[in-house]
Amino acid sequence: MHQLLQQIFSGLAAGAIYASLALALVMIYRATDLVNFAQGEMAMFSTYIAWTLVNAGLPFWGAFIITLLASFLGGMAIERVVIRPVENAPVLAAVVVTIGLALIFNSLAGWIYSYTVQDFQSPFPDRPLFGALITTRDLGVIGVTLVMLFLLFAFFRFTATGLAMRAAAQNPASARLCGVRVGRMLAIGWGLAAAIGAAAGIMVAPVLFLDPNMMGGVLVYAFAGALLGGITSPVGAVIGGLIVGVTENLVGTYLIASQLKLTVAFALIILVLVFRPNGLFGTAILRRV
């Protein structure tokens, strides 16, 4: 029982990271109907920025804030420069552009920082709590994610910009007629997604160690989490991410050796999706004929 709880908690910590990245994916998907395959590599690159700042002698949280701001601006710039030209192109062209972007970031990080694995210090000490049920580090990761989610929720619920962004995502044409600058809202959406991803990257780096391929696996789990929750639902993305984290951990511990962990975890997720094809919290797409 004790071990089970331990595994669930450490699964939740991993799940919190998947949830953050899943949230970033959902934000972009809702705004532009596009799965951003570069989300993971963008987060990885942001993490390298944070690593550089910490190595330059900045305190951790100072580096954290600066990285998030830089990522926000970077995300906006990417939307403006890279994504906008394919805004009205076929979906597959946009998908290929995000794949290309992922390759570029991966390769640039390898070029600038080399492919050597780097140690990234966690701001949280690694001490067991509550009779070794959970470590302070896992608790810290879950805490940071919760704070970030709360801030996002408040932003979308209580600010004018948040409302305008929701309008732009839901009905671009009407929003534009009401004076919402849809293009700018899309850019802000990409900026926010990049910042959330950066936070996820910084949180996961102490566990996975920092290297240019760090986020590949994380992105896949985040994608699974986002779809399990329902790609149209931000709340669903978070819950989906947490479920994926716990499932992955439990499957790896109890069901099967780690060789087939990924396969079994995905088989379970797909099984759920067969019965709920729009995810747990997603809304069915209605079509007008």
Add this chain to the structure above:
Amino acid sequence: MAEGFTVVAPEKVAVGRYAGLSTGSWRWIVALALIALASVLPFAVSNYHVFELTLVMIYAIAVLGLNILTGYNGQISLGHGAFFAAGAYTAAILMHHYGVPYWATVPPAAFICFALGVLFGLPALRFEGPYLALVTLAMALATPQLLKYFDTWTGGQQGINLIKPLPPPGLGIDRDRWLYLLVLAVLLLAMRIAANMLHGRTGRAFVAIRDQPIAAAAMGIHTARYKTLAFGTSTLFTGVAGALAAIVIGYVSPEGYSLFLSISFLVGSAVGGIATIGGAIVGGLFIQFVPNLANDISDAAPGAIYGLAMLLFMYAMPRGVVGSLGPWVARLMQQLERHRVGVRRK
């Protein structure tokens, strides 16, 4: 309508005549010239280039398969590498464990991949857009793990080494060139079959389901059957490509069939022209040569150059090379025709 003035409809242009031959005949002449060129090309270049070009054609067959599913039927697959692997391993296991001659392994690989595609297509009927992408992505990720797990058949991590086939005696050509011609023949056959299918009733059903699923169903198209059929034929083509790859490379191992391969197929398909048949060849060229080219340009960050190439291609030709240039060529032909008609009237 004013006298002496006729509107030249596009379909009229298509049956127009140039230098005494109909457009259809010209199309055949150009096609035959290209085939002849492709057949003599291996005798003009080095062995290594012959091998590379053979791989280009194999990738083209795989991309053609993906085009049927993603381009014509609108179902995005991030997992075609898995079917490529299934074809390759079918061929490898038959050759290695049962001593089946290499040429006889392609039909079973085609059959198995068709069956796998139909089986996979059934649950996939419930998924759309990003959900189907996730399911197929999961398959691409699971493939190397599964191949390592069932190691009594697949040779596990080490994979299977195959003996490269010998050309038929008395033909007087070496192994690489024989395989090149063999793969060329399969590619031409595949393109012919795809064209027949896609330009006919079945292809129209595929496109109707892609563009207007509800209207298509209302007009009596059996959506589930055609979607499954699209999946099956698509994976059949890709599986055949996989079997040919195993024969030509002479080696299969789990690492060769990672997610990157599946993504390469998708990229090749988009770059070549997603709902075109000729685009598959451009896609094959892109998959085979652009990463190498990127390596030559920059040792330090080849991935960045490759990624940049994808971006530039998509900006310049969002519908792919053939998808974007095709209509342009057709317009050019129309203008030529108008010009010719105008000249005669004078």
